Amino acid sequence: MAIWDFVKDAGKSIFGKAEAATPKTAETPEKPGQDAETTRKVEALKAELRALNLDSSDVHLTLRGDTVKVESRGADRETLEKLVLAVGNIEGIAKVEADLPEEAGAKDPxxxxxxxxxxxxxxxxxxxxxxxxxxxxxxxxxxxxxxxxxxxxxxxxxxxx
CATH class of the missing domain: 3.10.350.10 (LysM domain)
Incomplete structure (x- = not known):
């Protein structure tokens, strides 16, 4: 699992304030072991990926503090690199973890x-x-x-x- 560092205080602001967030609905239930604030932030990250047309049904995000783990079984190397950047260039995110798919002759990004x-x-x-x-x-x-x-x-x- 590779980890990339980002500037936590730079990037697009998508999280806003918890008080301004829309209430949780049946479509965005809390995941076991995940508080409402974390669930709200993960949903905001997913919405950003959808807006960039980088979201698919096999993209899974896990948020722990200021670190996001990106998992996708179907994404090619280029798409996964773009997912890492799209998530990492969000204000409040300091690190992104991901496993890049192995490709013959592929160099580290x-x-x-x-x-x-x-x-x-x-x-x-x-x-x-x-x-x-x-x-x-x-x-x-x-x-x-x-x-x-x-x-x-x-x-x-x-x-x-």
Whole structure:
């Protein structure tokens, strides 16, 4: 099981306040051993994955404090890497655990944490040797990125191999 670190205080805010959360319904029952707040946060994470079209019936999330475990039997390596990033780039999440599927010749994923003032072009020059290859990084991070100019400090990005 691999563990990736994220900037806990950076990312999209989806959890909101517990008081503002909608009450639990029959569709979102508490899981055994899971309190209402944890259940609410897991549902918010699942809703975010649905919004990004990364959710499927075999994606399972387990939240322990600020760590999320992502499990999926049917996802390929690229999709699972995107799941890790989609969940990890949420404000309040510090670590993501996942087992990436074995693929012949597959290398460990390369992730980059955006620093203040960086652009996709600068990141492309650093990793891919050519600033004009920024679009490859943008595509590798779809659907989490909607615009190449909208990255933020602390965000973690996939670097294509």
């Amino acid at each position: 390369v992730f980059h944490t955006v620093e203040k003032g960086e652009t996709l072009s600068a990141i492309a020059k650093k990793y891919l040797g050519d600033a004009n290859k920024y679009h490859a990084i943008f595509e590798a991070n779809r659907p989490m990125l909607s615009d190449p100019d909208k990255i933020y400090p602390g965000q973690k990005l996939r670097i294509p191999q």
